[in-house]
Amino acid sequence: MRSAKEYLSGLKDGRTIYINGASVGDVTTHHAFRNLASSMAGLFDFASAPENAELMSFDTGAGRANRIWQLPTSYAELVTRRKALEAWASLHAGFMGRAPDHVASCISGLYMGLDVFKAYDPARAGALESYYRYVRDRDLYLTYVIINPQADRSKGAAEQADPFLTAGVVDRDAEGITIRGAKMLATGGVVADEVFVTTIQPMRPGEERYAMSFAISMNTKGLKMLSRKSYEDAAGAVFDNPLSSRFDENDSVLYFDDVKVPWDRVFIEGNVEMCQKQFHATPCHVYQNYQAMVRLSVKLKFLTGLAHRTADMNGVTQFPQVREMLGQLAAETGMVDALVAAMEAKGTQVGPYFVPDRHTLYSAQVLTQQLYAHVINTLRELAGGGMIMLPSSVADFDNPEIAALIAKTQQSPKANSHDRVKFYKLAWDAVGSEFGSRHQQYEMFYAGATFVTKGHSYRTYDWAGADRLVQTMLDSYDLNGVSTASKAA
Numbered sequence: 001m002r003s004a005k006e007y008l009s010g011l012k013d014g015r016t017i018y019i020n021g022a023s024v025g026d027v028t029t030h031h032a033f034r035n036l037a038s039s040m041a042g043l044f045d046f047a048s049a050p051e052n053a054e055l056m057s058f059d060t061g062a063g064r065a066n067r068i069w070q071l072p073t074s075y076a077e078l079v080t081r082r083k084a085l086e087a088w089a090s091l092h093a094g095f096m097g098r099a100p101d102h103v104a105s106c107i108s109g110l111y112m113g114l115d116v117f118k119a120y121d122p123a124r125a126g127a128l129e130s131y132y133r134y135v136r137d138r139d140l141y142l143t144y145v146i147i148n149p150q151a152d153r154s155k156g157a158a159e160q161a162d163p164f165l166t167a168g169v170v171d172r173d174a175e176g177i178t179i180r181g182a183k184m185l186a187t188g189g190v191v192a193d194e195v196f197v198t199t200i201q202p203m204r205p206g207e208e209r210y211a212m213s214f215a216i217s218m219n220t221k222g223l224k225m226l227s228r229k230s231y232e233d234a235a236g237a238v239f240d241n242p243l244s245s246r247f248d249e250n251d252s253v254l255y256f257d258d259v260k261v262p263w264d265r266v267f268i269e270g271n272v273e274m275c276q277k278q279f280h281a282t283p284c285h286v287y288q289n290y291q292a293m294v295r296l297s298v299k300l301k302f303l304t305g306l307a308h309r310t311a312d313m314n315g316v317t318q319f320p321q322v323r324e325m326l327g328q329l330a331a332e333t334g335m336v337d338a339l340v341a342a343m344e345a346k347g348t349q350v351g352p353y354f355v356p357d358r359h360t361l362y363s364a365q366v367l368t369q370q371l372y373a374h375v376i377n378t379l380r381e382l383a384g385g386g387m388i389m390l391p392s393s394v395a396d397f398d399n400p401e402i403a404a405l406i407a408k409t410q411q412s413p414k415a416n417s418h419d420r421v422k423f424y425k426l427a428w429d430a431v432g433s434e435f436g437s438r439h440q441q442y443e444m445f446y447a448g449a450t451f452v453t454k455g456h457s458y459r460t461y462d463w464a465g466a467d468r469l470v471q472t473m474l475d476s477y478d479l480n481g482v483s484t485a486s487k488a489a
Helices: 005-009 035-046 050-056 075-090 100-112 115-119 122-138 231-235 272-280 285-315 322-343 359-387 394-398 400-409 416-430 432-444 450-458 463-474 486-489
Strands: 015-019 057-059 064-066 141-145 168-172 176-183 192-196 211-219 222-226 251-264 266-269 348-350 353-355
Touching: 005 035, 035 050, 035 075, 035 100, 035 222, 035 231, 050 075, 050 231, 057 211, 064 122, 075 100, 075 176, 075 285, 075 322, 100 115, 100 122, 100 285, 115 122, 115 272, 122 266, 168 450, 176 266, 176 285, 192 266, 211 272, 222 416, 231 432, 251 394, 266 272, 285 322, 285 359, 285 416, 353 416, 359 416, 359 432, 400 416, 416 432
Parallel strands: 015 222, 141 192
Antiparallel strands: 057 064, 168 176, 176 251, 192 211, 211 266, 222 251, 348 353
16 A cells, blocks of 8 residues: 555656656646646545555455455455445545546456456466556556547558557567557556556457557656646646646557567457457456446536535525426436446356446446536536636735625625635536536546447347347237237136
8 A cells, every 4th residue: 555655756757748848857746747646646645544444455365455456256345345436536526537446447357357368378367467466566556548549530540541650569579569659548647657558449350460458657668648738737726726726637648659568568469359358258347437437426426516505505495496406416316326336236246256237337337428418517507607707816815905896796695705706616617617628528438439338238238138028028918919828727
């Protein structure tokens, strides 16, 4: 279990990051990333605090480890782990979608499917097994890049003008493989310890050079991070942008400039079919997205809390039409909570491990992709101009003349002017800022395009059981409408 100090020290490793036309030195002090690094560090301090040991850690047999790496063997253990995930997500209200528990869930899910890797290649299975123990025992923070640059979407990776636009194997030797090209989208990569690199998109024969699965440290020679605009950098004071100033986990394109990956970090190489199997023939895809749904359930509770507080601020909570809107939000948030509980209750044993129910997970993903925009729009409707009619910055309170005008114009039956402005600054950052807009896009697509999640739902639903119900009804009467049960009697 790492402390915040140990985590932050590990980030000072000479990694290569570019933003605003320049190279970043120390991410823990750089104005575009320092608050993010501090927020991530806070997660490690919370997890390693002695008073949280029972909640946030488990016994591996060789010592205590962060519960994000736990491999549940029963329903009770799955629920216990979920409570730890909820506690972590509560520290950032679910706004850090690639906090350490996400890719930890991915790697743990791969490990639960170790037999699939052994059938493919015992040496690669051995590398995966060793890697899981390595990152677990060091409490490392991983991000991942699992999709290709968009480029010409009508063509496969091998058909692009540059065959190494998408990261692929350019060479292999006794020491390992050499990777050249780009992958996206390394959310949180600027402050992660390591990155898991693979492809979740279906590939075709002839694309074997892109069919790889491996993990490397973020300071590996030749690995370059191209950061998007930093919302933290543009946020100013925490009071004015309390979310974007602290929880902008950033997104980066990773470029592999002939990066050497040793064989003990390579889990798949040159096998198109196995790249899909690693996600769907093991518990990986379910386990990582179950974590995402736990996080989202916390976030929806937060947004529903914002909605209720908005109504209170405006003194309209008793209006029937407002209660109707809040009741709808409460029902939808409750539905997501219930789906998380159902994933666990309907979970199944996969070898020694207890894994959440696949179809319930995919049902939740389909529904929440549609739900998030509705929640945001409801918040906008409840707030009206309240999230816009705000002082320019916290500095306005330092000017007595302006502060007096703020006190007069920012009124609420539930709060003084300072607290009203503080609340609406938070609400706007969650809903209307560039940070908030990015989150709406993220929640729509982090699990894949809607046709992808609906495809997962179709693929895992019990169609045979539904068809039996239809057939039972058809068999219950004949052409003359006579009940077959009556005929039998």
